[in-house]
Amino acid sequence: MNNPYFDLLMFARGPLFDLALLVFVAGILIRIVEILVLGRKKDFSKAKGKPVQQGIKTIFTRTLPRPGAIKANPITIVGGYVFHIGFFIAFLLFVPHIALIEALTGLSWPGVGRVIIESATVIAVIAGLALLYTRWKDPVRRKLTTWVDYLVLILSLLPLITGYVAVNKLFGDPTFMMALHILSVDILMIVFPFTKLMHAFTFAMARYYNGSIQGRKGAES
Amino acid sequence: MSATAERGVNALREQIDAPVASFFSSCVSCGLCADACIFFQETQDPQYTPIRKVELLRRVWENEYTLFGRVKSMLGLGNTITEEDFTEMERLVYDSCTMCGRCTMVCPVGNDITMMIRKMREGMSAAGHAPVELIGAAKRHTKGNSPMGDLSKAIQSQVKHAIADTGIDIEFDKAGVDYLVILSAQEIAEYPEVIGAMAQIFAKAGVTWTISSEAFEATNVGVQIGNRDVAKYLVTRVVEAAEKLGVKKVISPECGHAYQALRWEGPNLIGREYGFEVVHIIELLDQLRAEGKLKTSGKDTDKITFHDPCQINRRGGINKEPRRLLNMVAENFVETDDAGTMNWCCSAGGGVGANERAGDLKNAAFQLKKRQFEKVAPDKIVTMCAFCHHTLENALEDNDMDIEVAGLTEMMAEYLDDED
Ligand code: SF4
Ligand code: SF4
Ligand code: SF4
Numbered sequence: 001m002n003n004p005y006f007d008l009l010m011f012a013r014g015p016l017f018d019l020a021l022l023v024f025v026a027g028i029l030i031r032i033v034e035i036l037v038l039g040r041k042k043d044f045s046k047a048k049g050k051p052v053q054q055g056i057k058t059i060f061t062r063t064l065p066r067p068g069a070i071k072a073n074p075i076t077i078v079g080g081y082v083f084h085i086g087f088f089i090a091f092l093l094f095v096p097h098i099a100l101i102e103a104l105t106g107l108s109w110p111g112v113g114r115v116i117i118e119s120a121t122v123i124a125v126i127a128g129l130a131l132l133y134t135r136w137k138d139p140v141r142r143k144l145t146t147w148v149d150y151l152v153l154i155l156s157l158l159p160l161i162t163g164y165v166a167v168n169k170l171f172g173d174p175t176f177m178m179a180l181h182i183l184s185v186d187i188l189m190i191v192f193p194f195t196k197l198m199h200a201f202t203f204a205m206a207r208y209y210n211g212s213i214q215g216r217k218g219a220e221s
Numbered sequence: 222m223s224a225t226a227e228r229g230v231n232a233l234r235e236q237i238d239a240p241v242a243s244f245f246s247s248c249v250s251c252g253l254c255a256d257a258c259i260f261f262q263e264t265q266d267p268q269y270t271p272i273r274k275v276e277l278l279r280r281v282w283e284n285e286y287t288l289f290g291r292v293k294s295m296l297g298l299g300n301t302i303t304e305e306d307f308t309e310m311e312r313l314v315y316d317s318c319t320m321c322g323r324c325t326m327v328c329p330v331g332n333d334i335t336m337m338i339r340k341m342r343e344g345m346s347a348a349g350h351a352p353v354e355l356i357g358a359a360k361r362h363t364k365g366n367s368p369m370g371d372l373s374k375a376i377q378s379q380v381k382h383a384i385a386d387t388g389i390d391i392e393f394d395k396a397g398v399d400y401l402v403i404l405s406a407q408e409i410a411e412y413p414e415v416i417g418a419m420a421q422i423f424a425k426a427g428v429t430w431t432i433s434s435e436a437f438e439a440t441n442v443g444v445q446i447g448n449r450d451v452a453k454y455l456v457t458r459v460v461e462a463a464e465k466l467g468v469k470k471v472i473s474p475e476c477g478h479a480y481q482a483l484r485w486e487g488p489n490l491i492g493r494e495y496g497f498e499v500v501h502i503i504e505l506l507d508q509l510r511a512e513g514k515l516k517t518s519g520k521d522t523d524k525i526t527f528h529d530p531c532q533i534n535r536r537g538g539i540n541k542e543p544r545r546l547l548n549m550v551a552e553n554f555v556e557t558d559d560a561g562t563m564n565w566c567c568s569a570g571g572g573v574g575a576n577e578r579a580g581d582l583k584n585a586a587f588q589l590k591k592r593q594f595e596k597v598a599p600d601k602i603v604t605m606c607a608f609c610h611h612t613l614e615n616a617l618e619d620n621d622m623d624i625e626v627a628g629l630t631e632m633m634a635e636y637l638d639d640e641d
Contacts (some may be wrong), residue, residue, distance in 0.1 A: 030288055035242040038286065044488035046498065062331050066563065067326060080329070081249070140252040140267045148248055175449045187599060194289050198246050199330055205243035207331030213240070214325075214333075217485055218538030220562045221326070 009179035012186060021104075027193025028201060035205065051211075058211025058221045059204050061154035075134040076141070086124025090117055090160060099117040121164045128157045133208045152195045156185035226304040229348025232356055233281045235342035244337060245282050247330035248272055254334055257323040259586045271324035274313045275337040277302055277344060296356045314338065314345050315352050316579035320445075320478075321531040321566035342447020354575040355446040362629065363454055365439040367406040376437050383417035389424050390414070394466065395431035400505075401468040401497075402432050403439040403459060403483075405640050407474035407607035415475065415607075418634030422506065425637060426514035430472070435592055436462035439474050441482035445572035453490040456482060463497050470498045474506060475628055476483070477532030477570060477606040484537075500531065502607050502630055508541035510549070516638040520552040523600035523625075528590075528613060529564035530606030535573055543605055543629055550636040551603075558591040569612040588615045594624065601625045 043051075070077045087201075091097060103106035132153055135141045151218035161185050164170070166177035191197065214221035222230070254271040255261045261269040283290040284299045293299050313544075324334040331486050345351055358368035365371045378393050384591050400423075400604050423430055436458040443452025463471045473480045486498040509515035527547055540561055547554055561566060568586035573579050590613075593603065600622055602617075615625045 031246065034287060035239050035246060038237060038239040038242050040238040040240055041489065044492065044494050046488075046494065047484050060329060060330065063430075065329070066327055069253065069256070071252055073251075076251055076253060098505065135250075138252065140255045140270050143267045144250040144252055144270060144272065146250075184439045187256035196249055199249050201331040202243050202246040205239075206247040209243060210331040213336065214536075214538075215534065217536065219534075219536060220538075220540070221321075 001174070003175045003181060005173055005176040005179050009182065012179050012182040016186045017182065020189040024189035024192050031193050031198055032144055032205075034199060040209075042215060045216065047216045049215045051213070052218040054215025054221060055208040055210075055212030057205045058214075062207045062210070075130050076138075077212070079130040079134070082127035083124050083131060086120040086127060087156070087160065089120035090163070093117065118164065118168070119158050124210075125160050125164075128153065128160070145189065148195055152191065152197055155184070155188050155191060157195070158193055159188060222301065223304045225349045226302060226307055227352070228586040229277075229307050230281060230302055231612050232330065232347035233278050233341070233344035233380040234285065234465045236278065236343055237282050237286055241278065241332065241337060241340065242286055244330075244334075245279050246327075247329060248332060249334060251329060252582055254324040254328050254332075254522070257316075257322070257327040257587055258332045259319070259321065259568060260317040260582060262597045263585045263589055264582070268313065271318075271334045274310070274318055274331070275334065275341045275460060277306055277310055278341045279339055281344075283429070290336050290586055291362075302554045304348075307350045307563035308347060310341075311345060311350045311352075311577070314341050315355070315572060316576060316582055318571060319531070319566045319569065319573050320536075320571035322536040323531075323563065323566070326535065326563065339444070339447065339583050342356045342445075344447075344451060344607070346393040346447045351446045351448075352576040352578065353571065354577060355442060355445060355572050358442045358575060359446055359448065361452050362438075362440075365453060367409070368405045368435075368440055368442050369410055372406060372438065373411050373434070376404070376432070376434075379409055379413035379416055379433065382413065383420055385418045387420050387424075388419040389417075391420055392432045393403045393432050396466050398431045398466070399469045400428060401432040401478075402430050402467060402474070403437055403471065404432075404474050405479050405607045406438055407440075407476065407611055408474060409438070411484050412607055412628060412631075414631050415628055418628075418631045420503070421634045421637055422509070422515060422630070425516075426509045428505075428514075430507070431466065431468070433459075433462040433466065439483055441478060441479060441486075441612060442572075444478055444486055449490060449555050452482065452486065456487040460487065460491060460495060462631050463495075468497055470500050470505075473499055473501045475502055475605045475607050475610075475630060476607060477530040477537070480537050481532045483598050501537070501539055503539055503542050503546065506630065507545055515633065516640075517549045517636040518635065518638040518640075519636050521601070521632070522552050524555060524598070524603045525603055526594070526597050527550040527554070527560065528567065528604040529561060530604060530607055530609045531564070531566050531570060533605055534564065535562050539605075543603075546629060546633055547603060550632055556599050557601065559593070565593065567612040569614065570608060574608065574612055584616070584619070587620070590616070591620055591622065594622065599624060601627055603627050605629045 065077050093112045094117045098111050135145050162181035166181045211221040238378050252452050258271050280300045284294045296492050318338050322335045362368040441455045473483050568583050610626050
């Protein structure tokens with residue numbers, strides 16, 4: 001009880017976590033409502049295909065790249081997949097995370113073993129660093145990327161890195177590392193609604209609209 | 222902000238809807254859209270990354286339609302748009318985009334970037350930053366009857382020629398027929414053979430049709446320039462003529478953007494459903510084929526490849542139809558790489574061809590097509606858009622490539638079965 005970092009840990013998982021969760025949930029809701037209230041005009045053209053069905057289908061099919069795309073942008077595409085998959089394995093299948101989610105929502109599911117979690121974490125971090133590298137190196141991406149984008153990518157890696165360090169007690173005081181881990185998650189949740197992290201929710205809308213616009217014309221999407 | 226820039230921003234504001242907001246919210250700056258774009262492919266210049274071409278639309282959205290952006294604007298930290306911004310964007314929005322739609326197909330989060338470029342052009346033209354050639358074409362078309370000037374005499378004489386050549390009567394403004402044929406200016410001026418070709422095919426198939434002396438031209442420069450008022454005015458002409466004649470269907474010609482304008486944008490421009498259906502000529506020919514009303518005999522032995530017009534295939538959904546038709550008449554049909562939905566654009570659509578300033582960029586972009594054609598080494602390239610036809614013909618000549626270009630409708634007529 002006399003660990004000097006205990007208070008920090010309690011703060012990070014107590015009041016700060018509650019605040020972060022509030023900003024996260026309310027922010028995302030505002031952002032989504034903000035988009036939906038704009039609506040879209042009724043389309044008077046006579047549909048040739050099936051807009052709604054193709055819209056829904058595109059939410060899933062657009063997950064796969066077109067032939068040739070991987071060859072042109074290997075780091076971005078492969079790195080992108082690996083990072084996302086690794087991140088979600090570490091986030092959603094780690095038993096203590098599931099316990100936390102259950103406490104918050106009442107929902108729970110089976111987790112996987114430590115080896116899988118840790119490998120996923122390491123691989124996701126490597127993929128994230130590769131994404132950072134290609135953002136910096138590739139002229140197209142470099143020109144598109146703002147400092148917030150770099151920050152967001154780094155902030156997304158921090159929970160993975162600090163979590164790994166804390167769980168394996170690699171270095172530093174374990175309580176302190178755990179406090180850092182939770183702090184990094186708090187920060188990620190707070191910046192989420194204000195940055196491109198929003199794509200995690202709005203991509204489904206974007207893909208739906210794309211598919212429905214093309215689908216109306218009977219064109220592929 | 223200058224008065225013109227303000228007009229531009231107002232026009233951009235009107236373009237923002239839920240899809241646009243979802244697209245900008247989702248963009249992860251991955252840059253994958255760049256490789257889809259013929260202008261980036263052939264120049265490797267990052268400024269041609271598709272999503273960059275809609276930057277002003279994005280800023281209006283961020284400043285005015287996001288909570289965070291509104292707070293920033295209130296604090297005077299917003300990213301306001303100036304006259305210079307419009308000037309700077311002009312070449313990106315018009316010279317380096319044919320609205321070919323490839324970027325829309327590859328974006329991993331699903332952004333329809335092409336649709337946003339179409340919207341972006343509304344703002345550019347309202348701010349007075351559209352290319353002069355397109356403005357000129359819009360004036361000619363709204364005052365007269367085609368973007369190339371007055372073609373009413375030309376259409377009359379081309380129809381007379383077609384009657385003389387085929388021995389089939391073609392009547393203007395004939396009420397009670399099923400179909401209204403409209404042509405593109407390019408066809409009337411450069412490829413009028415298509416009129417006789419349709420006459421022959423329709424006579425065999427028992428299709429009743431007419432041409433309107435008031436609205437015989439289907440292109441719509443309003444769509445290319447990004448001016449809803451012009452676009453609406455031009456489409457209204459066709460709609461009124463078709464509804465006055467009481468036809469069941471209007472046949473959209475072998476012209477990519479005319480098809481977009483007439484079938485997909487038109488009803489939204491006039492704000493109601495049409496009293497008729499729009500069908501593309503190639504769709505109709507394929508339907509006649511399926512019904513056994515279009516029969517051919519003999520085949521072309523040349524090595525033939527097909528160029529998919531972006532607006533008709535990728536953005537129009539007509540993909541298998543031309544291939545089924547071509548296979549009826551071509552013995553040696555070979556596809557180029559990426560043929561079909563992901564075909565590369567001819568390099569001059571969307572107003573680029575008319576835009577003199579864009580000439581060098583257009584030639585650079587064509588090199589991609591050139592390599593693709595060289596790989597197949599065809600004797601003939603068949604297409605279904607008169608503007609693609611025109612562009613390919615000129616570009617092939619400029620590049621010393623001796624390949625014939627032909628329209629699909631004409632080709633079908635050439636092999637029409639003479640037996641009764
Ligand atoms: S491909 Fe899509 S997400 Fe990636 S930069 Fe282009 S628009 Fe943005
Ligand atoms: S529509 Fe075609 S030409 Fe225009 S930006 Fe997209 S890929 Fe490039
Ligand atoms: S002219 Fe043809 S190939 Fe070129 S953009 Fe238009 S439809 Fe596409």
